[in-house]
Amino acid sequence: MSVAEPASTPRTKRSKSDGPRYASRWIISILALCLIGAVVWTSPTFLRPMLETGDGLAGSIQTAPVRRGTLRINVTEDGNVESASNIELKCMVQGGTTILSIIEDGTRVTEGTELVRFEASNIEQAITEQTIAYERARSSYIQALETYESATIAVKEYFEGTYVQELQVAEGNLILAEENLKSSQNMLDYAEKMFRKGYITQLQLEANRFSVQQAELDLGAQTTARRVLVEYTKPKTVKELESARDSAEAQMLAEKAAADLEKSKLERLKEQLLSTVIVAPRDGMVVYNNEQSRRRRSNNDIDIYEGATVREFQTIIRLPDLDQMQVRVSVHETKVSKVKAGMPAVIQMLDHEYDGHVVSVANQPEPGSWFSSSVKEYATVVSIDDESLSDLKPGMTAEVTITIAEHEGVLMVPLLAVVEIGEDHYFAYVRTDKGFEKRPVVIGASNDTAIEIRDGLVEGERVILNPRAVIPEVRTEMTDAQQRESEKESEDDREADANKGGEAKPPRSPGMPSEGGRPPASKKSGGPPRQPLMTYDADKDGKVTKAEVPDRMKGFFDRLDANKDGGIDAQEADAAAKRFRAQAGAGPTSAPAESG
Secondary structure, eight states, rough: OOOSTTTSOOOOOOGGHHHHHHHHHHHHHHHHHHHHHHHHHHHHHHHHHHHHTTTTTOSOOEEEOOEEEEEEEEEEEEEEEEEESSEEEOOOSSOOOOOOOOOOTOOOOOOOOOOEEEOOOHHHHHHHHHHHHHHHHHHHHHHHHHHHHHOOOOHHHHIIIIIIHHHHHHHHHHHHHEEEEHHHHHHHHHHHHHHHHTTTTTHHHHHHHHHHHHHHHHHHHHHHHHHHIIIHHHHHHHHHHHHHHHHHHHHHHHHHHHHHHHHHHHHHHHHHHHHHEEEEESSSSSSOOOOSOGSOOTOOOOOOOTTTTEEOOEEEEEEEEETTTTEEEEEHHHHHHGOTTTOOOEEETTEEEEEEEEOOOOOOOOOOOOTTTTTTEEEEEEEEOSSSOOTOOTOOOEEEEEEEEEEEEEEEEGGGEEEOOOOOEHHHHHHHEEEEEEEEEEEEEEEEEEEEEEEEEEEEEEEEHHHHOOOOOHHHHHHHHHHHHHHHHHHHHHHHHHTTTOOOOOOOOOOOOOTTTSSSSOOSSSOOOOOOGGOOOTTTOOOEEESSSSSHHHHHHHHHHHTTTEOOHHHHHHHHHHHHHHHHHOSSOOOOOOOO
């Protein structure tokens, strides 16, 4: 209906008395039009026909069909390509050193090619000093060895030579003394006979008697000498010689140990000198051990470059086997329990997809840096099963999608078509002959793009995509429900504190973080993930402003706005989704909706 008059209608001349009455009619007409506009804007009865036709206040409405198919539940993470079989070449220089020269990263080398040369001047000087110390220790050992050998010979010499000789002399003297005694005794007997016959004098007889006594004394002396030799001189001499030998042996062993120690030091230094040069043990491609992600590196990791100071046992270069490749990804702790070895995976990189499967999932989380210590992620290795891997290089970034479950033949709709109003109450807006109908639904499993509908919808029906952005009453109901839920949680908290005898706390505002510093988490576990950021773009200008997001998101809106232009575009939303995928549901951005 038009309020303008036809151009051909002649204008009538009004008198001054008609002025106030004419102005009153215009004011009443304007007020009536404003009232009609308000009714049209707020009444769903007037709104639904416009939504159905795609004209009017909301503009073009996107819809999607309720369809039956296979719902795949995936875990998607980014990772780095690496070889499944690497030869790690490490710095073996004791105490660390400096890289003097290193072959360029990515160079293909053959066996025996020099890869790295470390600083060696200190080692060469140490070798010279250690050689002198070793030669001195070796000289002392040689002298001690000769002393020990001499002492050993002296013991043998006494047992087999000196003692035998001394014993033979003592026994010979004893035998001689015995013979002298017998001879003297015979001479005395003969002298006594001669003395009785008067042939010799008394003095001659006494002389023979004295000779016997002297022979007896000499026999006793020789007997004592032999006994002293056997019983005392021999043991004492043996003890002295054996003690000297044992002492010389101990000194020799000490000098030998000292010489061996100095020799081992010298050999280690020579090995260290050899370790200052690393050569390729096989053909391959040089890959520096520089991690792609600082978050996964420890504080002791050092970049590899010419002139860098590296520590002992630090891996410098890897020589990967390019025929066996895999991808290492980090799976968040909230999802790692769902990932099992053997699950199929798809690896996306270089505009190409590769088939793969999960090889292993770590039992312990990866060490995090100081700014991500609260985030626990588990290293997961995914093998690349394709045979043609010639285009892949270690260090490439890959997106890995692991299929953790498949639900076949289920009824499903796009994730954006289902909204939650209140706690565990889900609705979809279905297009009917009379417009769009708000219908409660029972949901099941979901992924990043679709959600299972167990009850409430029929295959073939069409539902609105993102009703929150196009139907004002949805935003109002959701805001009211969030307010009620927040007030209920605050009341429950105060009652719990009162029951425990604690001081009641004031109610929190909607979206306010709890005492732990994190926003209140959803109490349900089977519902759909939170709404993607771009669903809050009410005016469809391609950006979500701070005024369009709910209050609970305004506190961290500025952190998501990377370019600080006051709005979040699709690229920034995708980056935020990847950062918060562990809390908001894993997966890439949603598929384009079907226009109704």
